[in-house]
Amino acid sequence: MATSTTKTGQPLDRAQLEPVLRRRMFYTPSFEIYGGERGLYDYGPPGCALQANVVDLWRKHFVLEEDMLEVDCTMLTPEAVLKTSGHVDKFADWMCKDPKSGEIFRADHLVEQVLEARLKADKDARGQTIVVDEAKEARKKKKIKDTKIEKLDDAVVQEYEETLAKIDNYGGDELGELIKKFDIKGPTTGAELDPPRAFNLMFQTQIGPSAEKPNGYLRPETAQGQFLNFQKLLEFNQQSMPFASASIGKSFRNEISPRSGLLRVREFLMAEIEHFVDPEGGKKHPRFEDVKDVKLTLLNRKTQLAGSTKPDVLTIGEAVSTGIVDNETLGYFMVRIQDFLLKLGIDHSKLRFRQHMANEMAHYAADCWDAELFTTYGWIECVGCADRSAYDLTVHANKTGAPLVVRETRAEPLVIEEYQIDLERKKLGPKFRKDAKSVEAAVDALSQELREKLSLELEKTGKIEVQTPGVGSGTTELDKDLIKIEKRKRTEHVREYTPNVIEPSFGIGRILYSLMEHVYWTREGDGARAVLSFPPSVAPTKVLLVPLSSHQDFKPFIKKLTTRLRRIGVSNKVDDSSASIGKRYARNDELGTPFGITIDFQTVKDGSLTLRERDSTKQVRASEDDIIAAVKALVDGEETWEDISKRLPLFEGQDLD
Structure with a gap:
């Protein structure tokens, strides 16, 4: 197991650092005189100044240097927006409950913590017996009944390590199987845990006095406001592509078990970028040549699936050319993220980029890499860099009819030969009545391949069958009096497309805490004196x-x-x-x-x-x-x-x- 160290090579003791941060009021538990509330913290004077300086540097590094368009969107979000985006149905983590104590745990974190504890105890058992004895005593004091601290077989150690390497790829059923397989019980009671179930992380709220039930949410990210304003931003940018918007503001997530200080909280500051790019041409970036020789530490999906956490060090040019990183724009922003973190004072040796596993990928993402920082809590995701494809703009356009697209005049007119459909709408309405619009929509959605096939069938038999979900038996028969399918040419002078989006998303609180660990050390002399070596640009x-x-x-x-x-x-x-x-x-x-x-x-x-x-x-x-x-x-x-x-x-x- 890796150990976090200070800049002087000393083992980093969180038990020494955190009292300094609390005493000097970098941050403090919210509502403390009322007993506090888990997952909520207030920043004191130095914490506020540090956060403001980090945000100021972020603005200069990204908004100013990349010529981005900054917006400030509302935190209250109508349910319809987040239903359309997929957050209402899919923005969830897996939780499990100890039926005896009522404690709730995030399933993947519980598996991770138990296996890591067993591996540590095994390491101690192989080396220093006294540490094992201390571990036993500590467990007795805490009344923790999971006493699996004996020496493990090599095969079991390997299985634990491979499971930990793939922990982010497991769904609810798989996590439930792991809990049973590794005999993981309630940490304080030893009871059998309930099977994992999905828990939506959004805070529901009621917008307006006339609402009879909750009809909105506190936003879980700042991204949706940027997508909904896309057309106005494109117009502000004089229809020029590509361009990027940026937003800094509070977001809210109802974390299942916030137990790691500033790293897992329910209200936090985010800084997000939405870089809108033309999907044609491989998502090239005009400045990629400037960064192609920069080296990054990359832990790719294939390595993780093999049960390893050993990263590769590659130039971003190599990573993109070999397909490890999907495209130039994604790679460019990964380099810019690294540059920003190093400017803040992050220890380069404690920074890596980890590719998301398939099950871990957000519902909208085509590819995603996390900038992770190593701390006493292990590797912590602090920045996500995702290729959201055209998902968000497409679903919002389909739902509202808003033209969230780019229209540009073609340098040369494009002649397109395609199968076009003519419907006899005057006959369609009386024949299908209330289902007429559904039939029409199903016909319009037919692919060119299906249209070609159906045109031959219509010519041969005089009728065709079209899949119409929700109408009758699910298929609808149309004869040649209602539909005509012909191959025709048309000339396009204007190209219309939905941009793809590359999204770097920064968790400011996580970055702040990781930074404080990375710059902390103690000066020897008249007692070990704490020092926080912030770079001058961000020092409070x-x-x-x-x-x-x-x-x-x-x-x-x-x-x-x-x-x-x-x-x-x-x-x-x-x-x-x-x-x-x-x-x-x-x-x-x-x-x-x-x-x-x-x-x-x-x-x-x-x-x-x-x-x-x-x-x-x-x-x-x-x-x-x-x-x-x-x-x-x-x-x-x-x-x-x-x-x-x-x-x-x-x-x-x-x-x-």
Whole structure:
């Protein structure tokens, strides 16, 4: 089993990190004084600032650089919209219940957790007996009756590992079989679990006072509003294709068992992109050449089905050319997703792209890859990149009659030879009465292959039979007085098509938590001190202003520096408490503040300042103007600390730590 480590190679202890995040109020359980509510969290000041900075970077990286059209759509969604999209019928996870305790579990997660626990216990049994004993004691204290911690046969270990590799490909019946096969019981009672059943994850609500029953939902994603506005966005974009829309906002999912902090919550921030592309020509992307040599870590579907989780490292050019990744546009966005995550400070060695299994694929997707980040909870899906084909626009157009299509003038007229059908509608109505429209729709839907076959039959026998579901016996006889089928030529001057959609979808909360794990480490010395090494671009506060003491001579400098930094858009805070400078910096290392400016008596004499860098604790000293310019360049990403320390004098006159 893999273990998450810090940037210094230390094992990452979540039990140390989470108290820091709670104490410094990055996030906190909602309604805590009322006992709290699982799956709901509030962000405190540093959490809000971190989230805002991540979203700001997302906008610059995608909306600005890719020239996207941003929209902000309502969270309340009428039932008809989500019925049409398929969410009402298909947006569900598999849950199972412990009949003895009433506890509810997400079936795939329960299987995964139990098998992983058994594999860990087996590993301990093969190595250190004392760990097995500790595991037994822990289970006794928690009264957990699943005591399968003895050494496992090699064949069983292999079976567990193969099952875990394919866990996302199992449906409800298969999960039920696994629960029986591996003798998985209620974790706290040891009772037989009820068979898994589907649970729709959407929150139902009532829109308007006159509604007699729930008639809407809180949206489970931001995508549908973008699809419904497609025609207006196309017009805004002057009918130019391809183009992308983007949306950032809250979504809601009624998670079965939210037990992993910010990773599985019921209300969360999403950032989604819908890139509309012409399906002809293989979904090429004009900038794919710029990224084709970028390497990605890819865990494809075939590897998972073989029971392995060993990924391949390939250039995206190789992945697309060999068909591992379906098309250039999908591959292009996978590279852009990786670039974004690395800019945030995500550890490259803890990032992979995993292809969805067949059963796991969303109902609309033609292909899908998840950007997964490794944490103490294992590999966590943080970004989905799906090819939704033309599903959404097609179903909404069919339901409403809205023209969610692209019309473009052909460079050369296209002559099409096809079988066309003429119906005698004046005779059709009286003959079939209320079923006339259904018959007509069935005829219009006939493929060219069927039309050719039926034209020969009509010529030979004078009548044909057409499949008409819901009408009579399911077939309807039409004679030559009612229908004519002929092969004709027509000329098309305008091409009409429904775009396909490539959708990168970002779970901001999951990214935030994974980032906090990836940048966390402890500094050795006077007790292990926590440090969060956020890059300057996303750090909640960029600069800490530290006067040497509360001396009155320092106050004008503090006031001036605060004003100057704010004017150039650099967030800062002052710590003029009585604690030592080292302790003041240590407190802000926990908050991830990348830089510190010290004001001392030398500042009063000549106006010079010291600038401290969080990770190395190194300092430089220069004039106020030079220090302000250095901070601005560091925060904007124009220079690194290495650049600054080469051009400004190093300072070793004070030991701040």
